[in-house]
Amino acid sequence: MTMNAAGGRRRPPTIHDVAREAGVSRGTVSRVLNGGHYVSPAAQEAVNAAIRRTGYVVNRHARSLITGRSDSIGFLLTEPQERFFEDPNFNVLLRGCTQALATHDIPLLLMLAGTEDERRRLTRYITAGHVDGVLLVSNHSGDPVAEQLREAGVPLVACGKPIGMGSKVSYVAADDRDGARDMVRHLLSLGRRRVGMVTGPLDTPGGVERLAGYQEVLAEAGFDFDERLVVSGDYSRASGEAGAERLLERAPDMDAVFVASDLMAQGVLAALHRAGRRVPQDVAVGGFDDSPAALASSPELTTIRQPWDRISAEMVRVLLAQIGGEDPAAVILPTELVKREST
Amino acid sequence: MTMNAAGGRRRPPTIHDVAREAGVSRGTVSRVLNGGHYVSPAAQEAVNAAIRRTGYVVNRHARSLITGRSDSIGFLLTEPQERFFEDPNFNVLLRGCTQALATHDIPLLLMLAGTEDERRRLTRYITAGHVDGVLLVSNHSGDPVAEQLREAGVPLVACGKPIGMGSKVSYVAADDRDGARDMVRHLLSLGRRRVGMVTGPLDTPGGVERLAGYQEVLAEAGFDFDERLVVSGDYSRASGEAGAERLLERAPDMDAVFVASDLMAQGVLAALHRAGRRVPQDVAVGGFDDSPAALASSPELTTIRQPWDRISAEMVRVLLAQIGGEDPAAVILPTELVKREST
DNA sequence: TTCTCTACTGTGAACGCTCACAGAAGCATG
DNA sequence: CATGCTTCTGTGAGCGTTCACAGTAGAGAA
Structure with a gap:
């Protein structure tokens, strides 16, 4: 019986113990561990049995020391953290990435680059090779951390x-433009002819793409572009509210509005309600994101769902491929129209 | 100029390079790295300068290999994950733990034990010594993973x-009992005399403690226990709604109700509204958790805030102490009454 | 002077693994 | 019977640290 102090932990079995137990050499055990090529079935079997008997688990530190890989990856958030941690889509992303990596037996390190100090520390940590790659959630506008890592x-x-x-x-992204197209087509199919839009910030790709989709569909349908029908917002609820007020002022005959985020759409609903417009009878409202806000608002929002579960899976797939030597890739995934009460 | 293939990474400088650069031995550099005892000021200075010049970062794998520590800790979630990732308090916890660990330069590994396979995999991973300790979020009722780790x-x-x-x-926990006491005292201070309660699940410590606090204060105030005023729920919105209906039936003269979670309180508000009771004029409602639900409901909920930021910091502190050899400890943190419109 | 003590420094041996290499065994080919 | 080829196996070196130990230098005491 081994003396084991309170909280003490036995040193786990090594590859040596397994080799002795199986009657083979370290090299053979290592080969079994890493794919099992050039190993006889008999040895294979003996090693596996020995591993089971001893409860051996590979020491990743020793492995990493020689391979130079860490077999772990970082999930890096350089955005202001509050906003993201409150965003359920972000949570789906984080969860999805963790699970996708788990199937490869790769741990995920959560990295929050909130302060300047943290950014410096994490940059050093990452570039020192302590992770093999990084899943990045960033605002992308000249992010210095991302730039340094690149x-x-x-x-x-x-x-x-x-x-x-x-x-x-x-990068992996939802097809913002196509999602916007779907929504505007949907609004037109309901017979609406004066379709307004509250855009997202136009210095982000998402904001630009959603606007482009809106414009494309209207053009295809034969409408001239009416700038009175378009106002820009910043994804916040307040900016949606303000945007709707301006739209009502500039285009009182508006009978539908496509809002570039659900949160803004909530603001739009509030403004429409105050102005005495019924939704969807007088004005149909379409959102974007399928956030809980869409379900919580009344009437429930028709919106565009981004495939966050697939996005996370693809991010992991692309990252692992890139670590494996493949070239960087861009993946665009289709969105889905979710019809509810507001249209 | 070093040839550097696309995506290739130079091998980072080692302790050897630093030693050569500083004109000292590996041992001296190592001593500087680990506290700097028994190092002359001159050597200290030379090593630090060399570290800065070379951009040296310690190779944690090599260090871990010899020390047996991994200098990383796991954040383990054995609960059904959906429920937790939707809970903003959980997010505060995760964020707080990550940040608290960051100040110690310790990475956090996110571990989601959703399926049986994952549980097995993570148990092996942890017991193999790949993390030095675990921050555990679990339902605690005979959790086999937690048990094995223990x-x-x-x-x-x-x-x-x-x-x-x-x-x-x-463990680190909020003072459920004292929070409940605060809330019920608050309700009594408003002149309410028929205070009902919708409890949480009574097979969890939190559920039991909140009920106990309620009972204590009423007893102190000289009220006899009236079982018609107490119904139990399971923290879900629906159970709050059903609970309120039963309370109204059994004690129509109820003028206040303490609900063991904000989510249930939302259900209670809905049921009261349907029954034509005004909040807070006819019935005052107090929640627990200070979740966003408390702010989103109308009227806004008076509730008990648990100090999640302090909880995360304490969890990290206690865990690191325990890794450092100290005995297990229990920490109970005070809650805070947040007064809003519903009382 | 010699000895002891303290403050500091260098050295070799590990930690547990992978990888390159050497070699053995089996089998077909010249 | 030698030769080559394929499949398999063992061995030594080394990844970048820390740690124990041995040593050096200088100060103070006997």
Whole structure:
């Protein structure tokens, strides 16, 4: 019986113990551990049995020391953290990435680059090779951390199309433009003819793309572009409210509005309610994101769902491919129209 | 100029390079790195300068290999994940733990034990020594993972008082009983005399404690216990709604109700509204948790705030202490009454 | 002077693994 | 019977640290 102090932990079995137990050499055990090529079935079997008997688990530190890989990846958030942690889509993303990595037996390190100090610390940590790659959630507008990592050659996959970075960085994004097209087509199919829009910030790819989709469909349908029908917002509820007020002022005959985020759409609903417009009878409202806000508002919002579960899976896939030597890639995933009460 | 293939990464400088650069030995550099005892000021200075010049970052794998520590800790979620990732308090906890660990330069590994496979995999991973300790979010009712970790002697700190585990496991929790007392005292101070309660699940410590606080204050105030005023729920909105209906039936003269969670309180508000009772004029409603639901409901909920930011900081502190050899500890933190419109 | 003590520094040996290499065994080919 | 090829196995070196130990230098005491 081994003396084991309170909280003490036995040193776990090593590859040596397994080799002795199986009657083979360390090399053979290592080969079994890493794919099992050039190992006889008999040895294979003996080693596996020994591993089971001893409860052996590979020491990743020793492995990493020699391979130079860490077999772990970082999930890096350079945005102001509050906003993201409150966003359920972000949570789905984080959860999805963790699970996707788990199937590869790769741990996820959560990295929050809130302060300047943290940014410096994490940049050093990452470039020192303590992770093999980074899943990046960033605002993309000249993010210095992302830029440094890219320069250091760290495999990187962004969530959403990055701006201001060369094509060297992979990304996975929902098809914003096509989602917007779907929504506007849907509004037209309901017979609406004066379709307004509250855009997102136009210095982000998402904001630009959603506007472009709106314009494309209206043009295809034969409408001239009416700038009175378009106001811009910043994704906040307040900006939606203000936007709707301006729209009502400039285009009182508006009978539908496509809002670039659910949160803004909540503001729009409030403004319409105050102005005495019924939704959807007088004005149909379409949102974007399928956030809980869409379900919580009344009437419930028709919206565009982004495939966050697939986005996370793809981010992991692309990152691992890139770590494996493949070139950076861009993946665009289709969105889905979710019809509810507001249209 | 070093040839550097696309995506290739230079091998970072080692302790050897620093030693050569500083004109000292590896041992001296190592001593500087680990506290700097028994190092002359001159050497200290030379090493630090060399570290800055070379951009040296310690290779944690090599260090871990010899020290046996991993200098990383796991954040383990054994609950059904959906519920927690939707809970903003959980997000505050996760964020707080990550940040608290960051100040110690310790990375946090996110571990989601959703499926049975994952549970097995993570248990092996943890007991193999790949993390030095675990921050645990669990339902505590005979959690087999937690039990195994405890038996293996892995330092463990739970969030909320665990049930069914010996005193060997540390935990940090809000003072549920005292929070409940504060709320009920508050309701009495408003002149209410028929105070009902919708409890949480009574097989959890939190549920029991909140009920106990309620009972204590009423007893102190000289009220006899009236079982018609107490119904139990399961923290869900629906159970709050059903609970309020039963309360109204059994005690129509109820003029206040303490609800053990904000989500249930939302249900209570809905039921009261349907029954034509005005809040707070006819019935005052007090919640628990200070979740966003409390702010989103109308009227806004008076509630009890749990100090999640302090809870995360304490969990990290206790865990690190335990890793450092100290005994398991229990920490109870005070709650805060947040007065809003519903009382 | 010699000895002891303290403050500091360098050295080799690990930690547990992978990888390159050497070699053995089996089998077909010249 | 040698030769080559394929499949398999063992061995030594080394990844970048820390740690124990041995040593050096200088100060103070005997």
